[in-house]
Amino acid sequence: ETGVTQTPRHLVMGMTNKKSLKCEQHLGHNAMYWYKQSAKKPLELMFVYNFKEQTENNSVPSRFSPECPNSSHLFLHLHTLQPEDSALYLCASSQLLATDNEQFFGPGTRLTVL
Amino acid sequence: DQQVKQNSPSLSVQEGRISILNCDYTNSMFDYFLWYKKYPAEGPTFLISISSIKDKNEDGRFTVFLNKSAKHLSLHIVPSQPGDSAVYFCAAVIQGAQKLVFGQGTRLTINP
Numbered sequence: 001e002t003g004v005t006q007t008p009r010h011l012v013m014g015m016t017n018k019k020s021l022k023c024e025q026h027l028g029h030n031a032m033y034w035y036k037q038s039a040k041k042p043l044e045l046m047f048v049y050n051f052k053e054q055t056e057n058n059s060v061p062s063r064f065s066p067e068c069p070n071s072s073h074l075f076l077h078l079h080t081l082q083p084e085d086s087a088l089y090l091c092a093s094s095q096l097l098a099t100d101n102e103q104f105f106g107p108g109t110r111l112t113v114l
Numbered sequence: 115d116q117q118v119k120q121n122s123p124s125l126s127v128q129e130g131r132i133s134i135l136n137c138d139y140t141n142s143m144f145d146y147f148l149w150y151k152k153y154p155a156e157g158p159t160f161l162i163s164i165s166s167i168k169d170k171n172e173d174g175r176f177t178v179f180l181n182k183s184a185k186h187l188s189l190h191i192v193p194s195q196p197g198d199s200a201v202y203f204c205a206a207v208i209q210g211a212q213k214l215v216f217g218q219g220t221r222l223t224i225n226p
């Protein structure tokens with residue numbers, strides 16, 4: 001248990017569906033992240049939120065829409081996805097300005113787009 | 115262009131022996147490096163880190179070595195235990211930038 005939870009753990013959706021991934025951190029951190037891990041590729045940073053404000057969008061297609069209502073919760077809204085979007089989506093959190101740069105990861109949501 | 119590379123997708127080591135996992139980077143601006151460990155169906159968990167002002171950091175059975183001139187770091191696990199079987203990721207960051215850049219990972223298998 002890292003203090004970061006993600007739901008659902010598995011998700012299968014069609015290309016016309018709309019779904020949302022949820023992340024919650026119980027660590028009192030003020031920064032949250034979405035990462036994507038595709039098969040045989042490194043983890044790729046998608047979005048960064050500091051104090052619930054988006055500070056980085058790593059050229060992510062608009063079919064992925066993040067939302068951060070407060071410092072503890074992060075959502076990733078999905079719509080009209082493509083099969084190549086199938087991947088493991090990981091949420092992470094950290095404390096801004098911490099000297100160790102450590103990010104704490106949730107268990108991930110395994111997404112399959114049919 | 116991949117800035118952090120782990121060129122060995124897999125490594126198999128006998129229990130009790132030393133495991134050495136390698137990582138190379140290209141961006142000389144990186145000044146902090148982390149190793150994460152990932153079990154199946156779990157997220158990556160932090161293992162050990164090193165700042166560029168050091169060339170070695172040790173924590174129990176785990177030691178990370180940094181060679182800045184070669185832009186290379188390695189993780190040593192000794193003695194290796196069956197519970198160490200996992201995928202290991204190295205990551206690099208520019209201090210204060212928040213953006214961790216990960217390698218592809220190395221799957222370590224410890225054989226009894």
